[in-house]
Amino acid sequence: MAHLAIPKTYKLFIGGKFPRSESGRTYTATDREGKFMANAALASRKDARDAVVAARKGLAAWAGATPYNRGQVIYRAAEMLQGRAREFTDLISTGRGVTARVAAAEVETAIDRLVHYAGWTDKLAAAFGSSNPVSGPYFSYSAPEPTGVVTVFAPTGSALLGLVSVVAPVLAGGNTAVLVASEADPCVAITFAEVLATSDLPGGAVNVLTGRAAELGPHLAAHADVDALDLTGVVDHPGDHELRVELERAAAQTLKRVYVPGSVPDFAEPPGTGRLRAFLELKTVWHPTGAVSLAGGSAY
């Protein structure tokens, strides 16, 4: 007798757990031909607020982890993704109607992207910080620190690679993320959340909401406990200009950092550092170098 398959229930990912939307709402994810793929949770404003609370909570653990440890965790996510490469290839080729070979290439690039960012965590201070040669008896240095909670709108055109490309730099910088998944690709986003959930990432470091950017966005952009926005997923189709303006205006009220790419990025290309730098704050510390008798002057 043929085995009856067990389809997955796609839920949200908040605080390291997989809850249903508190609203009880779902929407239908379809494949390229419009056929039923799965029911996905249609996240509500309350879910978004819960995700922000979880992200704020997760910040202490994630930002407080050593850079080496953060790198190891992101690398672990690459390992987990590798292990499930087949599943993602199937999801992508079903959802987008591309060949298995094209889908597999996207998965491979996504794995490499995670590895790339895993190697960034303990180099940020060296690349973007400085020892400052100030004119006075002070040791002055500037070092990057995470901005905090970043709301990321995932791009629509690139279900896995786009998602990884926007989330990984946020994480590499020590930030936590509230990710609004592409409405068309909830299955890939939640399956990727399962990858993260098994990578020793602290609960709340990444939270995934599936649903509508236009519904969730304004609440997240106005939320005072969100420190930054990545609007990549809001600018990748021209019809969204009004939403983009609305979100930027709301973000201005609490002076959030807003990252907007100049055009739809080609995620297959090697990433630069713009996304990393967008969610780093630079802290300058001045420390006196002590009494003249200790600092000397005869050493030269």
Added chain:
Amino acid sequence: MDWEYAPAPESADIAAVKDRYLPYIDGAFVEGGGDDVKTINPAEGEPLASYSTVTTEDVDRAVAAARRAHDRVWSRMSGAERGKYLFRIARGIAERSRELAVLESLDNGKPIKESRDFDVPTAAQHFFYHAGWADKLQHLGLGPAPRALGVAGQVIPWNFPLLMAAWKIAPALAAGNTVVIKPAETTPLSILVLAEILADAELPPGVVNIVTGAGDIGSALVNHPGIDKVAFTGSTAVGRRIAAELAGTGRKLTLELGGKGANIVLEDAAQDQAVEGIVNGIFFNQGQVCCAGSRLLVQESIAEEFLDRLKARVETLRVGHPLDKNTDVGAINSVTQLNKITELTEAGEAEGAEIWRSPCPLPDRGYYVAPTIFTEATQSMRITREEIFGPVLTTVTFRTPDEAIAKANNTPYGLSAGIWTEKGSRAMGMAAALRAGVIWDNTFNRFDPAAAFGGYKESGFGREGGLAGMAAYLSSDDEPTTEAK
């Protein structure tokens, strides 16, 4: 102890104040289309000079001039040549430093010892520092060929008029941008003398344009479709408005806004040094400093003794005429600001905070405020939460370092903080835990063009100074530019 000082006034004649000043557009001093405005000498409350203001049509002309200069001259020039202009400007400021210092004190009200020893030399240093970057952009860590953004629209405040002009203009030009800049309505004079220095340095016409006027002109400038980059220093309220206005334009924006800096004194601090640091933190420039240490957080175990020492020291500060070389605390810049300080101080008293004012004599005319300390306040009071921008210190006590951090971070602002302790590891640990862009450990109010300055949270974003300050005026390959939108 009573210290008697004979007056030691610097001569106002050194400033060679003219009756009337003109905006500087496309390499020439031109009549603005707007009304003339009088700038007031706050030391006496009397008019100092008048200046012509611009209209939005003049802003159009200035932006067009800046665009022409960018496209035809400045963007085609080698970095090394650009740098040489900046070096010339640095030298020009140094050569006219005495005149600029006196003029700055007359127009702004700050003590001559500050304009002479801090504002003017640091302005020259900013040009000198950034001059050196002009031919080294490939070493900024922004890729092999970072690009200038185009025309920068800049709006600066009245608290450090010349220095803020230098902070804004120098990195913009070094990166290859051209500039349209608007000084504050109450302090336009020193930047218009800087314009003479730019002209004497033979800076090509249109590379820097200076438009004078009030907030409406600033708004016209930052919203002008012909500019590619906005840099603003000023209040958080205006910064918020600018950020909202620029929504959807893709224009690169940096904001350096308000603050409510915590200056934390732990029980093991060297108290006499800490007293000096607290005084410098809140009374430098009459407290009209965005990164002022306006909240004293002192550990409960030493609070009483420390406040006694602090008051004894503050009593010796001499509030007086800005041009007197003995003056420690000068005049408040304007009646508007004086009223704001008075209003917030009264709010503190009304909310039940204990107030202490230095018994020092005040000049009988002009805009002055005696150094003021609220010796006991709570976290919820307006004087603890809102930026006063005056010589008014609010004191809150704490019991443990963790409590100090929690209280220090309990503000939407995040510009500066100070820590006073003799224990190095604790200083560094607290520096890491404070959410602010500049941390001064056993010192306060130190600035250098080589050290990045800027805020966390609602104190703004973007940096000025250092590599990060240059990055604010450049675009790397993976960053948006206006053209790409």
